Amino acid sequence: MTSDSKTIRHEKLSRLQMGGKARTLEICSGAGGLSLGMLKAGFDLSAHIEFDPEAAKSYALNFGGADARSSAWARPRDMVETTAAQLVAELGFKTKAAESFDVLAAGLPCQAFARIGRSKLRSVAGEEDAFQKDPRASLYRHFLQFVEDTQPLAIIIENVPDILNFGGHNVPEEICETLEQSGYRARYTILNAAYFGVPQVRERLFIVALADALDQVPEFPDPTHFLDLPKGYEGSRRVALKHVSDSSRYFHPIPVPDPKLPLAVGTREAIGDLPVITEHFKDPATIRRRKLSADLPYQANIGALSDYAHLMRSWGGFATSGSSDGHLVRVTPRDFPIFSRMAVGDDYPMARRIAEKLLAETLAQAGIADIGQDSQTYLDIRAKIVPPYDPAKFPNKWWKLDPDKPSRTLTAHMGKDTYSHIHYDSKQRRTVSVREAARLQSFPDGFQFAGAMNAAFRQIGNAVPPLLGYAVASSLLAQLGCHVSRPEVEKKVARRRAA
Incomplete structure (x- = not known):
């Protein structure tokens, strides 16, 4: 560290101690879940960088103000x-880059860390090395x-847990060591979104680093909800932790929820008040004409609204009143009877x-139960009823x-296939809608997604769940010595739970 670096960081700390807001730059922001x-x-969301055009537009729509669509934020x-x-020049800042941000956040693609060894990270300062020309390493260098x-x-920094065992390397360990050399105290751990009020079992790796000027070791939030992890997730976690040494100075023990905490939020609590959708099999033309931005009313007469649904409707700055958008689903008639x-x-x-x-039932009803399975008639009927995927190769394709x-975990692949999340209501016989996927990821109903249905699903699957981001951010803000916001809606929810 140079004396200039220390001076800049101490000036920023002084500004926060005087009551200033923590200014954030997020790299690879996506639509803005962590933000x-x-x-x-x-x-304070001061700036962001996002390569995907539709995700960048979504970010601007939700955080960029009245002229969002044409602003520099949407670029x-x-x-x-x-x-x-x-x-900072494009966004019209009056300050230099080194003076403009207090927090740097990033959800870098995991490919950026492929085969980066300890010696390669140390040589990032400019030593000539052919390995550094690997484009997958360039994002981390930048x-x-x-x-x-x-x-x-x-x-x-947020990433998938597999980054702990990426080609045999524990990349977070290396990142923390590198940041330490730049004047930071860094720690990493795995957080599960379901432990923090998100209705989704989603494991994510977080690295938090604090400048030495703060004289603190990074901490992570305590769980607010309890869940026994499904066996598949426990197995994946064990594989990811394989390269975490017991002697690591940087690994923070994974937070374990107290069984006395409220149970993790279930999917009925999360989406049960959203509109019933049946047009896909009753009147497909209607849903094909529906826009992502079209509002539909919430269900009425469903009894008490869950705390989670209440929060999704009342989130500060993103509240809705009586209706919400995003009620598009895939129209795949072959599979509706199966879903049912x-x-x-x-x-x-x-x-x-x-x-x-x-x-078999269809063939029997047609009086051709004994038809040869090599006949074209049989093959044509089969293609209209039976999905072609091999069960041995795609055991988890549908759920x-x-x-x-x-x-289960939502993925960016939902942009191409939502069958991993089929609605529990058999009468609706469908996969989840865009708004339901957003709810499962903890995006409030007033959050808008740019682009068409597939783009919206992709943005949702790629995002950090906002409630998980809130838990990490709240813990960090407290360590920065700042006041953690408690919007009125959260106070109401807390009072309702206490009652």
Whole structure:
């Protein structure tokens, strides 16, 4: 560290101690899941960088003000080609890059860390090395450059747990060591979104680093909800932790929820008040004409609204009144009868068996039960009823939500296939809608997504769940010595729970 770096960081700390808001730059922001959590906690969203055009537009729609669509906030940017100095100039800042941000956040693609060894990280300062030309390493090198150029007081990095065992390397361990050399105290751990009020079992790796000027070791939030992790997630966690040494100075023990905490939010609590959708099989033309921005009224006469649904409708700055948008679903007629017969928790092998039974029933009703399976008639009927995927190769391709438990992990692949999340209500016989996916990711109903249905699903699946982001941000803000925001709606929810 140079004396200039220390001076800049101490000046930023003094500004926060005088009551200033913590200013954030987020790199690879996506639509803004982490940003939304940070905003809720009380951070100032000063700038962001996002390469995907539709995600950048979504970010601007929700955080960019009245002229969002045409503003500099809506412009997609490549972090490799954009410098911090260029960014502050384009956004009209009156300060230099090193003076402009207190917190640097990033959800860098995991490919950025492929085969980065300890010696390669140390040589990032400019030593000639052919390995450094690997484009998959460039994003991390550029992230380190943003650290140098912005001199943040705090850093948040989010990624998948597999980054702990990426080609045999524990990348977070290496990142923390590198940041330590730049004047930060860094720690990493795994957080599960379901432990923090998100109706989804989603494991994510977080690194938090604090400048030495703060004289603190990074901490992580305590869980607010209890869940026994499904076996599949426990197994994945064990694999990810394989390269975490017992002697690591940087690994923070994974927070474990107290069984006395409220149970994790189930999918019925999360989406049960949203509109019933049946047009896809009753009147497909109607849903094909529906826009993502079209509002539909919430269900009426459903009894008491869950605390979670109340929060999703009342989130500060994103509240809705009587209706919400995003009620688009995939129109795939072949599979509607299968969805209807699937039981809660059924996966693709069971769906395939149901389809085979439907095929047998159809052939019997047509009086051709004994038709040869090589005949074109049989093959044509089969193609209209039975999905072609091999159950042995796609055991988890389909899954029907359990109304009493959190959802499985949402992925960006939902932009191409939502069958991993089939609605628990058999009468609706469909996969989840865009708004339901957003709810499962903890995006409030007033949050808008740019682009068409597939783009919205992709943005949702890529995002950090806002409530998980809020938990991490609240913990960080307290360590920065700032007041953690408690919007009125949260106080109301807390009072309701206490009652």
